[in-house]
Amino acid sequence: MKERIVILDAGSVGDDCTWPDFARLGEVTRYEISSTRDVVERAKNATMLLTNKVYLPKEILEALPHLRYVGCISTGYNQVDLPTAAAHGITVCNVPAYSTASVMQHTFALILDLASKITMHVNAVEQGQWEKSPQFCFWLQPAVELAGKTLGVVGFGDTGSAVARMGHAFGMNVLAYAPRPKPLPEYTPFAFVGLEELFAQSDVVTLHCPSTPESKEMVNAALLSRMKPSAFIVNTARGDLIQERDLRTALEQGTIAGAGLDVVSKEPMPAHHILHGAPNCLITPHVAWSSVEARNRLLHGVFTNICNFLAGAPTNVVK
Structure with a gap:
């Protein structure tokens, strides 16, 4: 099955980074910004969802029947309801230490x-x-x-x-x-x-x-x-x-x-x-993490996490 990858808030990483070739991994739909109310419609067919600060509470995760992976474009993962993800077999990964x-x-x-x-x-x-x-x-x-x-x-x-x-x-x-x-x-x-x-x-x-x-x-x-x-x-x-x-x-x-x-x-x-x-x-406006070097490491980490998940050896899985 071809992966359907939806990136909810690509704009949060800025436009001066080098994005990995996510299209090698599946069909990619990219949004620069999303609100929580947009998620169900935008991700209704997604098998993989990438989010930085878009919240994925219980009711949203339960409304996405094909979803099997959430990649946090961040070290923090409190934007995802982890108990619901676990109950539905959804793997959640973050990117520690990039910044x-x-x-x-x-x-x-x-x-x-x-x-x-x-x-x-x-x-x-x-x-x-x-x-x-x-x-x-x-x-x-x-x-x-x-x-x-x-x-x-x-x-x-x-x-x-x-x-x-x-x-x-x-x-x-x-x-x-x-x-x-x-x-x-x-x-x-x-x-x-x-x-x-x-x-x-x-x-x-x-x-x-x-x-x-x-x-x-x-x-x-x-x-x-x-x-x-x-x-x-x-x-x-x-x-x-x-x-x-x-x-x-x-x-x-x-x-x-x-x-x-x-x-x-x-x-x-x-x-x-x-x-x-x-x-x-x-x-200052939440910029401590945001050097271009750190953001490039972050995107590389998100890409690597997906590759490892698809290879059956997921990394940086959060519990």
């Missing part, structure tokens, strides 16, 4: 911006504030050296451990929280600690864990209140890890010194979002 270097780089870009006040001072220069200074230099807030400070990494998978190594390279002490045991890295100082201790001891907390029922909004007023008033929090993982109203309050009240976010709970970020205009809050 580790890019997300690590972006995480430290946010950390460095918060510490060195880059965006703040670029904007001040553009607004003409430097030219009014009686001194040769000018600053609104002093920079903070990272060397000797403590980096707290929540989640110690590929990305979390890469960020920790970079923190060590900057001369930071590293703490990490991992819900399951992990090997100790080769460098020191390093320690695995509990979540509350990590928040209390760290000068920078950075989140690198998946969104699960247990982790949703885990960063709330109680955890934020444990942080140093000079500390920063960074999130390049999933927006719903943070209770955003509590974060806004913490920023307004000076409970913490700043936040750097690449993700929020609703994306694209709406105009009325609670964090719009929050003080000392840097927000």
Whole structure:
């Protein structure tokens, strides 16, 4: 039987990547963007479905009788109802670790911006504030050296451990929280600690864990209140890890010194979002993963997963 492959949101990967030759594997129908309400009609005959951010809940999966494979164009797979997929014999595969270097780089870009006040001072220069200074230099807030400070990494998978190594390279002490045991890295100082201790001891907390029922909004007023008033929090993982109203309050009240976010709970970020205009809050539009190198690795991984599935040896199957 010829495979019928439907790509639901090819546009999410951009138009500057080299797409593998999916047509070698079957009949391909490609959509640049789809909404959940489009899926049943567009995929009614599909045997394989590729999705980045289009949700496939129970009622949609059950309405696609020919479907036997879902390929996530992502590392995350919470867009797919896994119990329903398993019940109907649908294999679901993701692409882990394709964006580790890019997300690590972006995480430290946010950390460095918060510490060195880059965006703040670029904007001040553009607004003409430097030219009014009686001194040769000018600053609104002093920079903070990272060397000797403590980096707290929540989640110690590929990305979390890469960020920790970079923190060590900057001369930071590293703490990490991992819900399951992990090997100790080769460098020191390093320690695995509990979540509350990590928040209390760290000068920078950075989140690198998946969104699960247990982790949703885990960063709330109680955890934020444990942080140093000079500390920063960074999130390049999933927006719903943070209770955003509590974060806004913490920023307004000076409970913490700043936040750097690449993700929020609703994306694209709406105009009325609670964090719009929050003080000392840097927000980028979910781009940490999106270097052209990472996106090319992602598409290659999606293609390889399908090839392996068709060969009877599926890889990166999510449970």
